[in-house]
Amino acid sequence: MIANPFEYSTPATLAEALGLIADGAKPLSGGMSLIPMMKLRLASPEHLVDIARLPELNYIREENGELHIGAAVTHYDVESAPLLCGKCPLLAETAGHIGDIQVRNRGTLGGSVAHADPAADYPAALQALEAKIVLRSAAGERVVTAAEFFIDTFTTALEPGEIVTEVVVPVEPGLTGTSYQKCLQPASGFAIVGVAARVRRDGANFGAVQVGITGLTGTSYRATAVEQALVGKPATDETIRAAAAHAADGVEANSDLHASADYRTSLAVSYTTRALHSALSRSA
Template sequence: MKPVKFDYHAPASLDEALALLRRYGGDAKILAGGQSLMPLLNFRLSRPAALVDLNRIPSLAYIEEHDGQVRFGAMTRQRMIEFSPLVARRLPLLREATKWVGHLPIRTRGTIGGSIAHADPSAEYPAVLTALDGEVVARGPKGERVVKAKDLFVTYLTTSLEPDEILVEVRLPATDAGAGFALEEFARRHGDFAIVAIAALVVPDGARCRAARLATAGAGPVPVRLRAAEQILERDGLTDAAIDAAAGRAAELVSPDSDIHASADYRRHLTAVLTRRALRRALRVAHG
């Protein structure tokens, strides 16, 4: 036996799940796809009194378009996102990011809600949520509230969600036709978490840039939206010089930490290099 003993609950409804969280008062962990939580349990780094397994609540898995947003039930598997025609058409950046999430057997179980609520700053989905100004819906004892990406991530593995709240939906604005996108990532091995990744979206308008969106993974304790770098492109267009300037600015906007995988300086360097690559490729994608 690897994990410590815990009470196991697999409620059939969200209300039941919320009642269980209340009952354990912060000592329960929510089990979504389990691809990050189960290793923590096996190592006994996580020792919850109870697991509340959301896998028996089928109403939490869906992908639908609504009011210009693509909405995902929190338990929608990454694999379903990878093969969804709606995502391919309306959120191509998310589709590309999904291919970087672990490996196919991980994506079979891993969920969009779990990946975002786990808030690993090196993960791809939080970066996409941040780049696209997405939001999540949290349900708690007092009902539902919408939390913007910029208000969600607090620090490493920590969100602003309360212990008695469950992330139930992820909302991302659909991408207009004509936009270009790219996710550039550097990791030691494909399928590992990113040392640094950059998610980029550009909407060219002739020689101008109508909108640019840039966010990081792996370059600090939370995903960083690179607004000042975006503004250079929105002001100067998508020229080589503007892209170089935006990449240089991007490196100034992050405050990465050093760890066993890479130094802070190296991460800052990667931020510039990957921002440049992501923007160039996004522009090529936009021009078909």
């Protein structure tokens, strides 16, 4: 279980890194997904560019009502940073569900997002948060939404030469309740289904609601049918159950050893129900 040989660079600046990536090098961040694949020789990049230590990718800051998180910020820092715990608890909570302590210490937000594993946790939250993903290449920068970014299994809006440099999430309004609920694949710890919910109340009714789902199909998605079934309706268990039934509308569910498509679909409904209940209870 030994990787093929490769060249390794540690550029001092992002510009330098992007130059190497433009020439075909592959970015290495925490390596939690890439290194195991390299050890199994399922991936054999010839040149790795270590971007994990670039100061330009290591920050969490608040600007104009938004939280900007550098791509090389680790899951542990997302999980524990006071700024995120206070102002975007959904993302912090979701980070805490990833892997285990050691993986969270090493794995990065940008690396996970760029890898786009269909069973990764972040995408559910990023969909619900209507996050923006900042992409950079030697040629320049562009910003896409999470919904635009996640295209399919291990497939994203990243063009050759481009990397994820930042994730932007909103400062959560104080009255919003959020929750991430996950059904673990018991062996790997990945999500069989993960559901992120954001709920605002409008009196006794549901106000704005966002629901993001991961694990069910090839990529994460916004469960808009669920959201539409909630908005303006009484904030009750009955409403939630009726709405959650739409969690998998129009979605072709994955099937594997750990969960058939039917079972996964059923879990998506159950975990959507749980996430909505939990988020509602946390809303004011």
